[in-house]
Amino acid sequence: xxxxxxxxxxxxxxxxxxxxxIEAIVVDARNKVLGSSRHPTPATGGPPDVAAxxxxxxxxxxxxxxxxPSDLVGVGVGSPGVIDEATGAVSTARNLPGWxxxxxxxxxxxxxxGTTVAIGNDVQVAxxxxxxxxxxxxxxxxxxxMWGTGVGGGLILNGKPWIGRGGAGEIGHLVVEVGGARCPCxxxxxxxxxAGRAAMEARARKRYEKGKDTDLFKLMKxxxxxxxxxxxxxxxxxxxxxxxxxxxDDAVDALGAGIASALNLLxxxxxxxxxxxxxxxxxxxxxxxxxxxMPHLFNDANPPDxxxxxxxxxxxxxxxxxxxxxxxxxxxxxxxxAGN
Amino acid sequence: xxxxxxxxxxxxxxxxxxxxxIEAIVVDARNKVLGSSRHPTPATGGPPDVAAxxxxxxxxxxxxxxxxPSDLVGVGVGSPGVIDEATGAVSTARNLPGWxxxxxxxxxxxxxxGTTVAIGNDVQVAxxxxxxxxxxxxxxxxxxxMWGTGVGGGLILNGKPWIGRGGAGEIGHLVVEVGGARCPCxxxxxxxxxAGRAAMEARARKRYEKGKDTDLFKLMKxxxxxxxxxxxxxxxxxxxxxxxxxxxDDAVDALGAGIASALNLLxxxxxxxxxxxxxxxxxxxxxxxxxxxMPHLFNDANPPDxxxxxxxxxxxxxxxxxxxxxxxxxxxxxxxxAGN
Numbered sequence: 001x002x003x004x005x006x007x008x009x010x011x012x013x014x015x016x017x018x019x020x021x022i023e024a025i026v027v028d029a030r031n032k033v034l035g036s037s038r039h040p041t042p043a044t045g046g047p048p049d050v051a052a053x054x055x056x057x058x059x060x061x062x063x064x065x066x067x068x069p070s071d072l073v074g075v076g077v078g079s080p081g082v083i084d085e086a087t088g089a090v091s092t093a094r095n096l097p098g099w100x101x102x103x104x105x106x107x108x109x110x111x112x113x114g115t116t117v118a119i120g121n122d123v124q125v126a127x128x129x130x131x132x133x134x135x136x137x138x139x140x141x142x143x144x145x146m147w148g149t150g151v152g153g154g155l156i157l158n159g160k161p162w163i164g165r166g167g168a169g170e171i172g173h174l175v176v177e178v179g180g181a182r183c184p185c186x187x188x189x190x191x192x193x194x195a196g197r198a199a200m201e202a203r204a205r206k207r208y209e210k211g212k213d214t215d216l217f218k219l220m221k222x223x224x225x226x227x228x229x230x231x232x233x234x235x236x237x238x239x240x241x242x243x244x245x246x247x248x249d250d251a252v253d254a255l256g257a258g259i260a261s262a263l264n265l266l267x268x269x270x271x272x273x274x275x276x277x278x279x280x281x282x283x284x285x286x287x288x289x290x291x292x293x294m295p296h297l298f299n300d301a302n303p304p305d306x307x308x309x310x311x312x313x314x315x316x317x318x319x320x321x322x323x324x325x326x327x328x329x330x331x332x333x334x335x336x337x338a339g340n
Numbered sequence: 341x342x343x344x345x346x347x348x349x350x351x352x353x354x355x356x357x358x359x360x361x362i363e364a365i366v367v368d369a370r371n372k373v374l375g376s377s378r379h380p381t382p383a384t385g386g387p388p389d390v391a392a393x394x395x396x397x398x399x400x401x402x403x404x405x406x407x408x409p410s411d412l413v414g415v416g417v418g419s420p421g422v423i424d425e426a427t428g429a430v431s432t433a434r435n436l437p438g439w440x441x442x443x444x445x446x447x448x449x450x451x452x453x454g455t456t457v458a459i460g461n462d463v464q465v466a467x468x469x470x471x472x473x474x475x476x477x478x479x480x481x482x483x484x485x486m487w488g489t490g491v492g493g494g495l496i497l498n499g500k501p502w503i504g505r506g507g508a509g510e511i512g513h514l515v516v517e518v519g520g521a522r523c524p525c526x527x528x529x530x531x532x533x534x535a536g537r538a539a540m541e542a543r544a545r546k547r548y549e550k551g552k553d554t555d556l557f558k559l560m561k562x563x564x565x566x567x568x569x570x571x572x573x574x575x576x577x578x579x580x581x582x583x584x585x586x587x588x589d590d591a592v593d594a595l596g597a598g599i600a601s602a603l604n605l606l607x608x609x610x611x612x613x614x615x616x617x618x619x620x621x622x623x624x625x626x627x628x629x630x631x632x633x634m635p636h637l638f639n640d641a642n643p644p645d646x647x648x649x650x651x652x653x654x655x656x657x658x659x660x661x662x663x664x665x666x667x668x669x670x671x672x673x674x675x676x677x678a679g680n
Contacts, residue, residue: 298513
């Protein structure tokens with residue numbers, strides 16, 4: 001055993017920036033969470049408002065961990081949108097308010113927090129976290145499927161993240177039905193058009209407005225929400241709400257087909273399923289997705305492992321905090337000691 | 341310029357083992373083709389008959405190159421089926437006669453030819469050849485799509501072949517239509533169910549037998565064929581045969597969707613389209629596939645290059661011959677001097 005970090009100079013921050021919530025954590029050198037804070041993502045305004053909310057959440061997490069933001073080794077951010085890792089600029093983050101253009105999120109946060117900030121793709125950092133510290137630890141290659149508002153994918157191939165020309169991992173936009181349902185991305189027949197929470201909500205609302213009986217929107221209001229959150233879906237399924245069951249069945253079928261397609265192409269060791277819906281619905285639904293995948297899997301005599309995310313919904317923030325690790329101290333796979 | 345190989349000890353053999361034909365070549369150290377021979381693949385019998393035909397083709401190619409098979413540095417084979425690269429065994433090669441089980445193709449050929457034999461996946465070696473010597477030379481990552489009897493895929497990621505757990509590259513079995521057409525693999529809705537020549541022929545035959553007007557089978561007979569070869573399809577298209585046009589349109593749509601799906605996941609630098617149909621139909625159809633891909637491409641502001649195979653239908657045999665290259669003399673990418 002190595003000695004536990006003695007000073008807060010070895011603490012790192014991680015922020016998972018989602019369309020619904022901002023989660024900030026502080027971890028020690030062994031990736032143990034020392035403090036955390038969760039803020040709703042601003043629904044109006046623009047990038048500076050989001051950055052201010054992120055800084056506020058990080059500051060609160062630091063208070064809980066009894067450390068000053070400026071004493072952190074650095075802060076990592078998992079962000080949606082197109083990320084310029086070199087400059088810290090984030091552009092076309094469509095789930096965030098007024099973020100069609102480019103915004104220097106990294107430099108702005110660095111100036112607010114008084115420490116260095118590294119930005120990566122939200123889904124990729126969550127996959128990296130599962131690979132280094134979560135359910136993906138036993139494997140050399142991994143497909144992370146983050147099932148939430150959208151369906152994002154992260155890839156680890158031969159121990160390293162694969163991002164292609166910067167845009168890899170869009171598993172939600174594998175075509176499972178040529179000419180099929182309209183996807184929030186504007187295209188047709190994408191897996192996300194059936195399995196993304198935003199697409200499912202739009203479909204539910206349409207059917208509800210046409211008179212289809214469902215408790216989904218009642219449950220939403222009871223919980224004081226304006227969106228069908230993962231918890232709302234889970235509750236509706238628990239009650240056997242027919243529309244919810246039907247839409248989730250379609251989502252599971254689409255996920256099965258899309259994940260099988262990805263595996264037929266890449267034949268990785270394992271698939272880890274996380275994201276808001278993936279974590280909330282958990283193991284029984286991961287098993288259903290695995291079953292839906294099998295009829296489409298080419299190498300069905302030797303299927304890869306399909307597992308629920310090991311880090312739950314904190315994986316995104318933990319993965320973000322990994323970005324803040326000075327490169328020279330990143331330990332090779334297998335020797336990392338996870339605090340989770 | 342390096343001096344040209346002075347002795348036949350630097351010559352290598354390559355055999356592309358297909359469901360329709362066996363192509364054998366002899367190349368020099370600079371991958372220049374010195375001799376070649378083409379035999380039809382036996383339609384009956386079993387693996388020993390296929391091996392005998394391969395040895396005969398290789399021996400003829402050697403005669404053309406004025407070298408003894410036993411003087412070759414080695415012979416590489418691109419084979420369908422499941423390949424054990426270590427032992428040279430090939431199993432479940434479903435397009436070959438009586439090849440459901442395992443057969444020691446490597447050792448058998450080595451004994452017949454008197455030189456070492458290395459075996460690789462047919463689609464992967466064709467992709468490797470395009471990457472090292474063909475249309476893929478300017479790129480670091482590549483998707484090879486071999487459009488023929490089936491639709492196979494080969495991957496080069498960051499300069500190296502990616503085979504996953506041994507079964508990667510099955511792009512023909514990406515699901516483009518959940519619950520769609522039956523694929524020769526037995527599953528439903530695979531890209532190959534629409535785009536593979538075998539599936540297209542089965543569909544054409546069914547419609548023809550139901551009274552649909554088409555010249556496809558007349559053209560086949562005129563050419564003394566028992567299958568709708570790529571040349572038959574090309575001729576029918578040239579004549580504007582309605583059924584051929586319709587089925588090829590469906591194939592192009594399926595290829596567009598499947599290739600876009602693969603790119604959304606991997607975001608590689610380029611796609612190279614080869615295979616029997618790909619090479620025969622050539623550039624105009626590669627352009628059609630590129631157009632069919634665009635509506636499904638997530639990163640459509642920055643699409644990768646989509647190119648026809650640079651080595652034509654000899655690419656498979658040239659790639660096979662690369663397998664016979666002693667590893668120590670394989671040159672790093674970019675410094676190889678191709679004879680083609």
